Amino acid sequence: xxTQRSFSTVAIIGAGFSGLGIACQLKRKLNFADFxxxxxSSGLGGTWRSNTYPGCGVDVPAVLYSLSFAPNPNFxxxxxxxxxxxxxxxxxxxDFDIDSSIRYDASWESAKxxxxxxxxxxxxxxxxxGEVIEHECKVLISAVGRLVVPNSFHLPxxxxxxxxxxxxxxxxxxxxxKNKNVVVIGNGCSGSQIVPAIxxxxxxxxxxxxxxxxxxxxxxxxxxxxANVKFIFQYIPVLLKLLRFLIFTYLEATLRAFSLxxxxxxxxxxVRAKANAYVQRTAPGKEVLGPFDPKxxxxxxxxxxxxxxxxxxxxxxxxxxxxxxxxxxxxxKEYPADLIIVANGFNSFFYExxxxxxxxxxxxxxxxxxxxxxxxxxxxxxxFPNFFLLSGPNSVSGHSSSLFSIxxxxxxxxxxxxxxxxxxxxxxEVRPGAEETWVKxxxxxxxxxxxxDHCDTYYVDQKxxxxxxxxxxxxxxxxxxxxxPNMKDWAYSx
Numbered sequence: 001x002x003t004q005r006s007f008s009t010v011a012i013i014g015a016g017f018s019g020l021g022i023a024c025q026l027k028r029k030l031n032f033a034d035f036x037x038x039x040x041s042s043g044l045g046g047t048w049r050s051n052t053y054p055g056c057g058v059d060v061p062a063v064l065y066s067l068s069f070a071p072n073p074n075f076x077x078x079x080x081x082x083x084x085x086x087x088x089x090x091x092x093x094x095d096f097d098i099d100s101s102i103r104y105d106a107s108w109e110s111a112k113x114x115x116x117x118x119x120x121x122x123x124x125x126x127x128x129x130g131e132v133i134e135h136e137c138k139v140l141i142s143a144v145g146r147l148v149v150p151n152s153f154h155l156p157x158x159x160x161x162x163x164x165x166x167x168x169x170x171x172x173x174x175x176x177x178k179n180k181n182v183v184v185i186g187n188g189c190s191g192s193q194i195v196p197a198i199x200x201x202x203x204x205x206x207x208x209x210x211x212x213x214x215x216x217x218x219x220x221x222x223x224x225x226x227a228n229v230k231f232i233f234q235y236i237p238v239l240l241k242l243l244r245f246l247i248f249t250y251l252e253a254t255l256r257a258f259s260l261x262x263x264x265x266x267x268x269x270x271v272r273a274k275a276n277a278y279v280q281r282t283a284p285g286k287e288v289l290g291p292f293d294p295k296x297x298x299x300x301x302x303x304x305x306x307x308x309x310x311x312x313x314x315x316x317x318x319x320x321x322x323x324x325x326x327x328x329x330x331x332x333k334e335y336p337a338d339l340i341i342v343a344n345g346f347n348s349f350f351y352e353x354x355x356x357x358x359x360x361x362x363x364x365x366x367x368x369x370x371x372x373x374x375x376x377x378x379x380x381x382x383x384f385p386n387f388f389l390l391s392g393p394n395s396v397s398g399h400s401s402s403l404f405s406i407x408x409x410x411x412x413x414x415x416x417x418x419x420x421x422x423x424x425x426x427x428x429e430v431r432p433g434a435e436e437t438w439v440k441x442x443x444x445x446x447x448x449x450x451x452x453d454h455c456d457t458y459y460v461d462q463k464x465x466x467x468x469x470x471x472x473x474x475x476x477x478x479x480x481x482x483x484x485p486n487m488k489d490w491a492y493s494x
Contacts, residue, residue, distance in 0.1 A: 009421060010035035011122060011137035013108045016046020017403060018143035018390035020089060021067055022410045024096045028069060029414055032421055036135070037098070038124055040107040044093055047147045048085045051190075053171040053341070055197030056082035059189060059218075059299045063244040064251075064401035070095065071240050073233030078220045079299070106133075110354035111140055113385065118426040120386065138426075139417055142353065143390040149347040153185070157322035161340075168194065168343040177202045181336045183327055185319065186343035187213055192298050194341060196306035205312045206327075206335045208319055216275050218299035248475075251400040255474055258398060258449050268450070283307045286314060296398045357384035372466030374442075376435040376489070377481065379409050385429040386420060388413045393468045394442055396459075397475060398451075404475050408482040416490050425492040434489035445472035 010026065012019045015037050026032045043049050058065050062075040065085065072088050093099045105127040112121050120140040124133050150167040158165070166175060168190045177198045184191050184198075187209035195207050233240045257267045275297075279286070282304040306312050317329040326337040356362050361383050367373050375381055378395040379388045390413075395405045419425045446467045451459050459469040471478065 005134040005136060006036075007136045008034055008036045009137065010139045010141065011120070011135060012037040012141045012143055014046060014143040014145060015039035015044035015093075015102050015104075016048070016143065016145050017067075017089065018145060018406050018410075019046070019141075020044065020092055020098060021403075021406055022141060022143065022390060022413065023098050023101065024067070024070070024092065025410050025414060027096055027098075030418060030421065033101070035101060036137075037102045038106040038108055038122075038135070039102055039104050042104050044099070044102060045086045045089050046145050048082055048089060050169050051147070051171070052082060052173070053168040053190065053194055053197075053343075054177070055193035055195075055301060056190070057193065057301070058085060060401045060403075061247050063240060064247055065403060067092070067403065068244070068407060071233075071237065071244070073230055073237070073240055075225065077222075077224050079218065108144070110356070111387075112356045113358060113387075115358065118385070139386045139388075139420060141388045141390060141413070142355075142392075144353075145391050146396070147346045150342075151344045151347055153342045153344060155319060155322050155327075157328075160324050161322040161326075161337075162324055163326075163338045163340065165340045165342065168341060169346070175339070177339060179203045180338040181326070182206070183208065183335060183337040183340045184343060185340065186210065186345065188343065188345060189296075189298055190345075191341075191343035192303040193301050194343060195312065196302040199306045199309050199312050203311065204336075205309075206337070207312065207314045208327075209314065209316050214275060214297040215279055215300045215304060216271075216297050217278055218301060221299075221301070248400065248404070252474055252476055255397075255399045258451075258472075260448050260450065279304065355384065355387065357381070357387070359383070370436075370439055372443075372461060372464060373468035374435075374439045376430040376438045377409070377412060377485075378405070378471070379413060380416070380430040380435070382430050382432040382435050385427040386417070387429075388417070394446075394471050396469050397471050400475050405471065405478060408475070408478045412482040412485055415485055415487075419492060425494050427493045428490055431489055431491050434486075442472065443467070446470060448472075 012023060012035055019037050023035060023037060026035060041049060058079055061078055062072070062080050065080070066072045066088060070092055075084055107125045109123040109125055114121050119136050119138055122135040122137065122140070124135060125131070126133055147169065150169045153165065153167070164175065166172070178201045180202055181204045182198060182202045184194055184205060184207045187207065191207065192213065195205055199205055257264050257271065282300070286307055307314055317331050317333060319327055320330050321328045323334070327335050327340070329335070353363055357366070366381055366383060373393045375389050375392045378392040379390065381387070390406055390409055391402070392409070395409065396402060397405065416428055420428055443466070449470070449472050451467055451470050460467045
């Protein structure tokens with residue numbers, strides 16, 4: 001096994017929205033190009049390359065699902081499909097000349113802080129050869145995202161099953177549902193998109209749900225932007241910016257419904273009543289459907305309408321095992337299956353990161369001291385100098401676009417790390433008191449949000465009740481605190 005070592009001032013892990021976004025901004029704002037992006041797959045795009053399952057698309061309006069400095073006037077609809085998002089990212093890399101800085105098929109294994117040189121030493125595995133390389137950098141930015149490692153799927157009898165089993169994030173173009181009995185497991189966003197997309201080709205679709213979901217109508221569903229609208233957006237870009245601002249402002253106003261205050265509870269009751277009415281109107285008799293407050297609402301992609309098809313069957317009967325020709329449930333009923341699509345979500349990437357900071361402390365040790373996974377302003381940890389997270393702990397909002405969170409965090413990182421890039425200092429890290437204060441305030445704020453109200457979701461560590469996912473405040477506040485940060489929270493050393 002050979003070991004090679006290379007060097008760049010900045011190393012970015014992941015070539016999805018986060019990784020490409022900060023690479024673009026390093027060039028655009030700081031005129032800095034001494035970086036390399038390590039991407040474990042064979043192409044850029046992150047989530048939007050790996051998730052190609054039928055019906056895959058965004059549930060955030062397109063004007064908010066593009067980077068503010070690179071608006072896209074050519075999206076075909078308000079909620080674009082996966083291939084349009086991927087095409088946008090590929091064009092972004094070309095426009096900002098990023099592609100030449102990406103090392104594909106490079107899987108990040110570990111990182112260790114080198115005290116003598118004030119650098120990070122990375123270990124990466126290349127392709128399928130098993131070759132291990134070492135890369136040294138001054139600044140390490142993890143942009144691996146959250147939707148990375150699919151949740152496992154284990155049932156007795158799996159080895160006996162003779163059909164195909166595929167996770168939604170591992171869909172392949174050679175998989176066909178035509179005239180097949182298909183079992184779909186999971187009824188989150190992915191499962192709810194898959195069912196209507198395959199219902200017209202599959203012989204039967206058996207959809208197994210775990211908990212009720214919060215379905216609401218999808219605005220302008222199916223409406224395509226005309227060539228004239230695209231022309232206007234392209235040549236009068238201020239209109240696209242205005243639309244982005246208006247939608248952002250509208251979504252910000254919905255944040256008040258996430259509070260546990262009485263007035264917010266009344267507001268949620270009204271929304272819940274409307275959602276229930278929509279479900280009963282669109283899919284009458286489907287009693288297993290219903291809203292569930294702490295979960296993010298699902299903009300109905302045609303799922304409820306698909307439930308009317310004679311070949312689509314919804315059940316909350318618990319799966320217990322597989323046999324040769326299908327699945328078996330707790331009631332003893334057997335369902336035939338040629339193909340099982342598992343849409344049961346993802347493992348959090350945080351538990352998979354092998355990062356060793358000062359004095360040999362790893363991330364798990366650091367988080368145990370705090371009581372849960374955390375990071376100062378979602379991005380930095382004391383004892384891990386020159387190391388930053390994008391899409392980090394508590395960066396997700398239930399009310400708006402994750403890209404706004406990513407861009408705001410990028411601005412904060414650039415401001416804090418610029419003295420290192422310009423070689424004025426060797427190291428930057430958040431002060432311990434600033435991190436502790438931030439975490440206490442954030443967890444306190446989360447207790448006044450719906451996520452604290454019997455929230456049985458991946459947002460929360462079910463053993464401790466620690467919320468490591470959600471951002472409790474407005475995204476306007478996030479933007480303000482990132483644009484005008486308190487630089488006293490950062491310690492610099494030469």
